[in-house]
Amino acid sequence: MRNILLFVLAALLLASCKPAPRDAASPGFLKTEGRHIVNGQGEFVLLRGIGLGGWMLQEPYMLKLSGVAPAQYDIRNRITALTGEERCEAFYDAWLANMVTRRDIDSLKAWGFNSVRLAMHYNLFTPPVQEEPVAGEFTWLERGFVMTDSLLSWCAANEIYLILDLHAAPGGQGNDIPIADVDITKPKLWESELNRKKTVELWRRLALRYRDEPWVGGYDLINETNYPLAGNKALYDLFIEITRVIREVDANHIIFIEGNHFATDFEGLTPPWDENMVYSFHKYWNPTTVETIQKYLNIRHAHNVPLWMGESGENNNEWYRSAVALFEADSIGWAWWTLKKLDSESGIMSVSVPAGYQEIIDYWKGTGPAPSPDAAHEALMELAENVRIENCRVNYGVLEALLGR
Secondary structure: OHHHHHHHHHHHHHHOOOOOOOOOOOOOOOEEEOOEEEOOOOOEOOOEEEEOOOOOOOOHHHHOOOOOOOOHHHHHHHHHHHHOHHHHHHHHHHHHHHOOOHHHHHHHHHHOOOEEEEEEEHHHOOOOHHHOOOOOOOOOOHHHHHHHHHHHHHHHHOOOEEEEEEEEOOOOOEOOOHHHOOOOOOOOHHHOHHHHHHHHHHHHHHHHHHOOOOOEEEEEOOOOOEOOOHHHHHHHHHHHHHHHHHHHHOOOOEEEEEOHHHHOEOOOOOOOOOOOEEEEEEEOOOOOOHHHHHHHHHHHHHHOOOEEEEEEEOOOHHHHHHHHHHHHHOOOEEEEEOOEEEOOOOOOEEEOOOHHHHHHHHHHHOOOOOOOHHHHHHHHHHHHHHOOHHHOEEOHHHHHHHHOO
């Protein structure tokens, strides 16, 4: 009870503060210094963060749709078939407006986090190559950039670092369908030169826009590639090309590199090719012992480069507590997955499930009748309202396990 009261008091105190402008004085850009990440004043920074999964990119399991819809594109198709295209767009407008707000970032600061990892879906920044008005040319959508601008302003006001993570690259970066919204009827990232070129150009655009922003903590180039790439040569080549175009316009920001096989396989991705680079590994569902991260520690020791544990979670509080202790004992920062899920005990916040939404799930599973378009729309809009932080249940046990307070 005492911990809960402290969290609430801290959140109320922060909410009473005036927001700082985005260009407020900062300790400077994060950068690498040997095996550590430091700020512009040379002070060691231990990143303690949260991944914003489910906002720009919905993974079906977060919506209780495992085994129902393979990926977000199919969820959208199902909603359109049930309610109509206009109502589907209204649901996604509300979802994107409500899932992450200034109040979420204020709360993360109050609880003790100093960073967030934004899981970006490329299709909020640029359309699929198949939908370009002129084949082979690239057009750009302001929506994703504007959403990122808003998030960055909230982060800067709270002195929280924002790490940009391309969670779904054009075409999808692997065979795990949900995490990159992969449509298997279309060429994947590794099967399409146009998709790779668009990925490179998207990073150029992002670097141009955010190159002077010190509260951008860095660029996480591609999330969890999971594709058979001999020696990871194709992944290496793409990373080199993305790094090149970023450095043409932005010499300030850290570049985070994830390995293949869900950020665990760094074959062919060493030695570092940039002076401001961090290797990012992910850790799920294995023991919290030094032996399980030794291969990453070996990279750090061999190349005098920092590590970042960019994603973990989906476990219990005892495992969380032990994992964080493991990382921090070796001065490794971390980002947990994820901020919000439906009816969840393992995430930071739990979203309640409207009764009408469960009827939609039952219908899609084939275990219930089809709801009317009006009833389905009402349930989906209620769900989009439930994801607002004021309507969520905070899992304080998770916060205590991660932050020890």
